[in-house]
Amino acid sequence: MKEHYKGIGHIAIYTVDMDQSIAFYEMIGGSVFKRDGVETPEGLKKLALVEFGGFLLELIEPPAGTLVPSGEGSIPHFAVYVDDLDKTAADLKAAGVISFTAPEKKVLPNTFGGLQNWFFTGPSGEQIELLQML
Template sequence: MQEHFQGLGHVAIYTRDIEESIAFYEKLGGAVKGRGGVTTPAGEKKLALVFFGGITLELIQSPTDMPMGEGNVPHFALLVDDLDAATAAVRAAGVDTFLTPEKKVLPDLFGGLQNWFFAGPSGEQIELLQML
C-alpha cells in the first residue's frame, strides 16, 4: 500500500470569506496555485489552493454557514499516484468507510483531479487525491 502514497496533498480549511483568506496568506508570502468551485445543493462551494509554508492549503468557502474555531479543518488529503490502486490497497487493509459509493472525477478543477474520501476511526475525513 505504501508505494501509492506520495505525501501530503493538502490541508483543507473552512473560511468565512475566501478573498479575505487568500489576501491573508498572500500577505504572509503564500501564492495561489488554483481557484475553482463545486456546485452543491446549497449553492457553489468556492475553493482555492494556496501554497504556504511548504504545504498546500485548500481554502473552502461553503455556501452555508460553517462552524469556525476548533474543528474548522474538515479533512486532510493524501496525494497518490494511482487512485484506483490506492483505494484497493486501503480496502485490502480492511478499511471500508468510504463516504460515497464511487470516486469523484473533476476534470476541470485545479487542472483535473479525482478523489475519494473515507473516514478514520474518530470520524476524521481522509481524502485520497490523484491529480490528473
C-alpha cells in the same frame, strides 16, 4: 500499501470570506496557486489553493447562506497524493478499511485542472482524501 503514497496533497480549511483569507495568507508569505469552484445543490462552493510554507492549503468557502457542514471543524480533511486511486482504494479495502464515505470515487475533470478523489474516515472520525491529479 505505502508505495502508493506520494505526499501530502493539501490541508483544507473552511473560511467565511475567501478574499479575506487569501489576503491574510498572502500577507504572511503565501501565494495563490489556483482558484476554482464547485456547484453544489446549495450554490457555488468557492475553492482556492494557496502555497504556504512548502505545502498547499485548500481554502473552502461554503455557498452563500450556508454554514460549515455539521460535524466538521475548521480543518475538515487532509489529502494524500496517490499514484493510482483505484489500486490504492482496493488495497485499503482489502486491508479492512470499510469507512469510505461514498460507494465510488469522484472525478472532477474541471476542478484545479482535473482530479479524482475518494474520502474515507479514520478511527476518530477524521476525513482522509485520496487524491490523484488528472
